[in-house]
Amino acid sequence: MPDNVLVASDGSPLSERALTYAVENFPNATITAVYVINPIDSIIDVEAGGLPVAEDWYDNAQQRATALHATATNIAADHGIDLKTVTEVGKPAREIVEYAAEHDIDQIVMGSHGRAGIDRAILGSVAETVTRRARIPVTIIR
Numbered sequence: 001m002p003d004n005v006l007v008a009s010d011g012s013p014l015s016e017r018a019l020t021y022a023v024e025n026f027p028n029a030t031i032t033a034v035y036v037i038n039p040i041d042s043i044i045d046v047e048a049g050g051l052p053v054a055e056d057w058y059d060n061a062q063q064r065a066t067a068l069h070a071t072a073t074n075i076a077a078d079h080g081i082d083l084k085t086v087t088e089v090g091k092p093a094r095e096i097v098e099y100a101a102e103h104d105i106d107q108i109v110m111g112s113h114g115r116a117g118i119d120r121a122i123l124g125s126v127a128e129t130v131t132r133r134a135r136i137p138v139t140i141i142r
Helices: 013-025 039-047 055-077 090-100 118-125 128-132
Strands: 004-008 030-037 084-089 108-113 139-142
Touching: 004 013, 013 030, 013 055, 013 108, 013 139, 030 055, 030 090, 030 128, 039 128, 055 084, 090 108, 090 128, 108 128, 128 139
Parallel strands: 004 030, 004 108, 030 084, 108 139
Antiparallel strands: none
16 A cells, blocks of 8 residues: 555546545545646636736636645545645646655556646646656556
8 A cells, every 4th residue: 555645636527536536545645635737728828818917827826726725625634634735836747747756655646637628639648648657656537
């Protein structure tokens, strides 16, 4: 059984299922939920008219991270788990793999996809990249 589990969180239903899987299957592990702020997403939002001012992207991303961490903390608390939350900035797959390597993570758990449609086609699958690059076991939740 792993001692340190990293759960990738992006707010999708699959990432919430991944967290539920982790807290149910690794109750004795230290579980950390990581959310990665991707600057590329802010560019897409600004270009699509989702953000009124480009300079607000980081504040908006931080607010989203705070909300996602609160939801994740509540899910873990429902299972009697004290969850650690972390926010990183960068390319999600790279940040997840690097965080795992730098913090002695034994297992990564994540949803099979968070993006859909054209975003996934253009930007690729984070889960696929993490699975290929991680040097530790990765559990993908569908």
